[in-house]
Amino acid sequence: MAFLSERSRFVYNALLEEDGIADRMMNKGVRVVKLNRGDPAVYFKTPKYVIDAYVKALRESKTYYSKAQGSAELVHAVQKRYRSMYHVDFPDDGIIATAGLSEALLFINSALINKGDGAIIFKPYYNQYMTQLKLEGGIPIMADYEESRNWAMNPDVIKGKLAKLKLDRRLNRIKYMLITNPNNPTGTVLGRGVLEEVVGIANDYGVMLISDEIYDEIVYNGARFTSLAKLAKGMPHVILNGMSKDYDSTGFRIGFAIIPENDKNSDALKSKLVDYARVRLSLNTPAMYAAAEAIGNMKEHKKAIVHMTAEIEKRVNHSMKILKSNNFVKTVVPNGAFYILPRIDLKALRMKDDREFAQKLLLEEGIQVTRGSGFGAESHFRIVSLAPKGILDYSINKINNFCIRHAKR
Numbered sequence: 001m002a003f004l005s006e007r008s009r010f011v012y013n014a015l016l017e018e019d020g021i022a023d024r025m026m027n028k029g030v031r032v033v034k035l036n037r038g039d040p041a042v043y044f045k046t047p048k049y050v051i052d053a054y055v056k057a058l059r060e061s062k063t064y065y066s067k068a069q070g071s072a073e074l075v076h077a078v079q080k081r082y083r084s085m086y087h088v089d090f091p092d093d094g095i096i097a098t099a100g101l102s103e104a105l106l107f108i109n110s111a112l113i114n115k116g117d118g119a120i121i122f123k124p125y126y127n128q129y130m131t132q133l134k135l136e137g138g139i140p141i142m143a144d145y146e147e148s149r150n151w152a153m154n155p156d157v158i159k160g161k162l163a164k165l166k167l168d169r170r171l172n173r174i175k176y177m178l179i180t181n182p183n184n185p186t187g188t189v190l191g192r193g194v195l196e197e198v199v200g201i202a203n204d205y206g207v208m209l210i211s212d213e214i215y216d217e218i219v220y221n222g223a224r225f226t227s228l229a230k231l232a233k234g235m236p237h238v239i240l241n242g243m244s245k246d247y248d249s250t251g252f253r254i255g256f257a258i259i260p261e262n263d264k265n266s267d268a269l270k271s272k273l274v275d276y277a278r279v280r281l282s283l284n285t286p287a288m289y290a291a292a293e294a295i296g297n298m299k300e301h302k303k304a305i306v307h308m309t310a311e312i313e314k315r316v317n318h319s320m321k322i323l324k325s326n327n328f329v330k331t332v333v334p335n336g337a338f339y340i341l342p343r344i345d346l347k348a349l350r351m352k353d354d355r356e357f358a359q360k361l362l363l364e365e366g367i368q369v370t371r372g373s374g375f376g377a378e379s380h381f382r383i384v385s386l387a388p389k390g391i392l393d394y395s396i397n398k399i400n401n402f403c404i405r406h407a408k409r
């Protein structure tokens, strides 16, 4: 009998699969530019007021276990944020702090999914969604963000899909529908109209809606973000967010789940998430104090996020400008987060798939991107456009030259 569990086979991260090759190349002295990890803290320093709060917590010996589901300070800071940004109020017990949004997803899947349960996931997806759902024996029910609709979903297609699913006996139940807004890997901010339709559909079918809004302040090119917190009032829903992106603190590992409603299912999930939090005892206490300050000190945060978003907007648009001269890729213009997802003309490049494209690009040019199929977006690749202009110039021009060379072969 195998030593490892059956389900452990689902644990895999496509984002990091070429790190081994990249490391070996770098060890040999080859220049490798890593455009594969969406980590703002590598390129923008975590704001000083946040670092100061972390250091203060350490100096005050706040190094003990803290309340498992999050300190009162953090919970109040989160309430203040949503009141100020979206004019919504949440009760104290509606907020559960976690070790990054990732841990919230892990807890939610474990708390909700029995073997054979379904969850509606939109493609392209953030790869963790699939891993964590499948780990629990869940069945992903795939829906699409459509490239021809600037990567928004088509509500009529979802309705049709749900109507058919009622007949599918493989699925015990559809436990949730998960959306990402702004999106990784497409960089799309969903419009209010389409969100309203999605809320209506989830309501009609009695499916809990989960919205991953970890990039909710990184919105540009004139786009407007609408939080599900504003639209889904009165129906069971979960908002996921955290420190990693807007607060430029990926390594702090602080996130949170907000479950605002008091219906039977929301209450059951809230109280079960507290049980999960208690099993892992505590968060990183000084990081949690820093998070409370990061979120609660809105004046300082505003300065930092305005600067960072303006810079990201410039960098993304700069990359897009260079990519425009490349006849072998086609890209929907992003207006949120910091990702670019070009479609590759594989035929013109005489390549089998996006995996071959990403591998060759790394080996031949020293540019590490992520293959789109890692997000369910075959024939695409994802660029993280966070690096300074000079590095983007160097890398995207290399991508363009790589395409020209392969097309001429």
Ligand SMILES: Cc1ncc(COP(=O)(O)O)c(C=O)c1O
Residues within 6 Å of the ligand: 038, 099, 100, 101, 102, 103, 126, 180, 183, 184, 212, 214, 241, 242, 243, 244, 250, 254, 255
């Ligand atoms: C859409 C999305 N959700 C969640 C995460 C992870 O968040 P955290 O660092 O809070 O675990 C990421 C990180 O890239 C992401 O892109």
